[in-house]
Amino acid sequence: MTAPLPACEPDASAATAVSVPGARLRLRAMVAIGHSPARIARALGEGISIRTVQRILCGAPTGLPQRQLDRIADLYEAWWDRCPPTRTKGERTAATMARHRARDASWCTGMGLDDDRLDEPGYDPHCAWRPATGTGVASDPDPLRLRRQGS
Numbered sequence: 001m002t003a004p005l006p007a008c009e010p011d012a013s014a015a016t017a018v019s020v021p022g023a024r025l026r027l028r029a030m031v032a033i034g035h036s037p038a039r040i041a042r043a044l045g046e047g048i049s050i051r052t053v054q055r056i057l058c059g060a061p062t063g064l065p066q067r068q069l070d071r072i073a074d075l076y077e078a079w080w081d082r083c084p085p086t087r088t089k090g091e092r093t094a095a096t097m098a099r100h101r102a103r104d105a106s107w108c109t110g111m112g113l114d115d116d117r118l119d120e121p122g123y124d125p126h127c128a129w130r131p132a133t134g135t136g137v138a139s140d141p142d143p144l145r146l147r148r149q150g151s
Helices: 020-032 037-044 050-058 066-079 089-105 143-148
Strands: none
Touching: 020 037, 020 050, 020 066, 020 089, 037 050, 037 066, 037 089
16 A cells, blocks of 8 residues: 655745736835825835836836835735825825826726736736725835834
């Protein structure tokens, strides 16, 4: 009698790798709910400039390391359903400009995305921009830093 073969498990890291197109969709969804590229870049921290965020949003090819793509995915998880703060006139203006940019480009918010397909090659959401109020206000200033500190 032979022993049963061990169950084969797919490589989880390959299935969950964040792609550049997936990062682009995540960034566009955050802009669609009102987060400006500058706010996103500040939250992502060093290594990802406003220019880099802008290039990704516009579809320009970027050679981001996997670590930075993963940070974009982490920020998206923290902010996908959260609006930016609008305490000051500058914050309100930045949020309005971000939403207008997303509306003009027909970028959808996170609710219009299929999270299971974001990093699939060729995934194209069939949803356009729609106004969204979110479920609250995104933490400020850096949800990723707070998460790394265990808060």
